[in-house]
Amino acid sequence: MSTPRSTAVTRLREKQRTDRAGLDALLDAVHVGHLGFVDDAGLPRVMPSAVLRDGDRLVTHGSTGSPWLRRLATGVPACVEVTAVDGIVVARSAFESSIRYRSAVLYGAFEPVPAAAKAAALDRVTDALLPGRRGEIRGHTDRELAATLVLAMPIATWSLKVSDAWPEDPPEDVAGPAWAGVVPVREVYGAALPAPDLRAGIRLPDSVRGLGSRGPVP
Amino acid sequence: MSTPRSTAVTRLREKQRTDRAGLDALLDAVHVGHLGFVDDAGLPRVMPSAVLRDGDRLVTHGSTGSPWLRRLATGVPACVEVTAVDGIVVARSAFESSIRYRSAVLYGAFEPVPAAAKAAALDRVTDALLPGRRGEIRGHTDRELAATLVLAMPIATWSLKVSDAWPEDPPEDVAGPAWAGVVPVREVYGAALPAPDLRAGIRLPDSVRGLGSRGPVP
Numbered sequence: 019m020s021t022p023r024s025t026a027v028t029r030l031r032e033k034q035r036t037d038r039a040g041l042d043a044l045l046d047a048v049h050v051g052h053l054g055f056v057d058d059a060g061l062p063r064v065m066p067s068a069v070l071r072d073g074d075r076l077v078t079h080g081s082t083g084s085p086w087l088r089r090l091a092t093g094v095p096a097c098v099e100v101t102a103v104d105g106i107v108v109a110r111s112a113f114e115s116s117i118r119y120r121s122a123v124l125y126g127a128f129e130p131v132p133a134a135a136k137a138a139a140l141d142r143v144t145d146a147l148l149p150g151r152r153g154e155i156r157g158h159t160d161r162e163l164a165a166t167l168v169l170a171m172p173i174a175t176w177s178l179k180v181s182d183a184w185p186e187d188p189p190e191d192v193a194g195p196a197w198a199g200v201v202p203v204r205e206v207y208g209a210a211l212p213a214p215d216l217r218a219g220i221r222l223p224d225s226v227r228g229l230g231s232r233g234p235v236p
Numbered sequence: 237m238s239t240p241r242s243t244a245v246t247r248l249r250e251k252q253r254t255d256r257a258g259l260d261a262l263l264d265a266v267h268v269g270h271l272g273f274v275d276d277a278g279l280p281r282v283m284p285s286a287v288l289r290d291g292d293r294l295v296t297h298g299s300t301g302s303p304w305l306r307r308l309a310t311g312v313p314a315c316v317e318v319t320a321v322d323g324i325v326v327a328r329s330a331f332e333s334s335i336r337y338r339s340a341v342l343y344g345a346f347e348p349v350p351a352a353a354k355a356a357a358l359d360r361v362t363d364a365l366l367p368g369r370r371g372e373i374r375g376h377t378d379r380e381l382a383a384t385l386v387l388a389m390p391i392a393t394w395s396l397k398v399s400d401a402w403p404e405d406p407p408e409d410v411a412g413p414a415w416a417g418v419v420p421v422r423e424v425y426g427a428a429l430p431a432p433d434l435r436a437g438i439r440l441p442d443s444v445r446g447l448g449s450r451g452p453v454p
Contacts, residue, residue: 050321056279060278201428201447202425210418216416220413221415223414
């Protein structure tokens with residue numbers, strides 16, 4: 019793990035994790051990243067974007083017409099934050115109440131994925147978001163690939179912070195009348211909605227049906 | 237809406253919304269923001285933090301020991317991104333597939349909430365995250381307030397982008413065999429888990445019970 023800048027967690031150090039497996043698990047579960055960069059005026063910008071781990075790199079993509087994606091493509095310093103909210107920690111005081119979360123921050127620079135490798139990189143995005151979908155749809159057209167910018171950043175400099183604790187109330191609050199615990203939070207899929215222009219007789223595909231196993235809450 | 241920098245959406249302009257009510261609805265529904273700023277070395281940083289709309293300002297808070305919060309407190313330029321993922325748009329090609337989302341980006345600078353106003357600002361955070369909780373717990377102590385930095389940024393310069401569309405496949409794909417539609421995504425609460433040190437006989441409070449009405453998926 020090279021460190022062009024410090025990735026040491028400064029607050030609540032006991033929550034820092036340094037295992038790459040923990041990072042990968044988060045990146046493989048959460049596909050929306052928050053991409054930070056500095057604009058021409060030296061001001062901070064943050065944009066949400068679908069991000070996907072592809073081995074030791076993080077891949078994002080979008081339209082070749084996107085100014086911020088084009089800026090990232092020039093290799094300016096980038097920061098990608100990926101966070102999952104796992105629960106509300108309900109302590110016996112507001113002060114001790116908090117959030118259960120997993121949060122990663124990755125630093126580096128993106129570079130464009132070469133034209134010849136774009137299709138494969140985009141296929142991995144589809145495989146991650148909707149496993150099995152690729153077998154149900156046509157391949158990319160040259161026009162589509164030409165209109166898509168695919169960027170990759172090495173996973174090299176990062177920090178991971180995990181809060182999976184219970185309330186940590188002092189004894190005098192534990193002895194009091196207030197309840198304490200955790201309310202789990204999770205993301206679930208609802209029932210699929212057919213497009214208004216869906217032709218009659220086309221059934222729900224296996225890929226979409228398979229999403230159901232990732233939710234809902236039992 | 238003052239504009240020290242442009243908030244015009246550059247891509248997919250038809251998705252831009254300029255109504256403040258739409259912004260408020262998003263900020264009132266999503267309480268995790270992604271705070272961007274530029275560090276001492278001129279590099280971008282993005283950190284997740286609980287954010288809350290309090291009228292015409294955005295409030296965040298944390299420990300007085302947090303270096304990045306202390307940096308934001310100096311009034312450096314800040315960017316706050318808040319995003320809700322509402323669904324997966326499953327089109328008949330990978331190219332047209334996308335995400336349903338609501339995403340706001342706010343620009344400005346934070347300033348510390350004065351000591352005398354901290355308690356009220358923190359109470360609004362509790363009210364937003366867990367309505368009714370304040371009546372079930374003790375008030376803040378002076379020590380707790382002194383250890384907490386509360387920052388506020390005016391809601392003045394912002395952009396809002398909403399994607400609530402259906403797949404927009406070209407006619408030749410609509411005529412094909414592939415399914416198309418939307419899979420809704422939402423965040424839900426699971427059953428509350430009592431803390432290991434919860435004393436016997438303390439029942440689940442109304443505040444936590446009330447969260448159930450915000451989930452789960454039917």
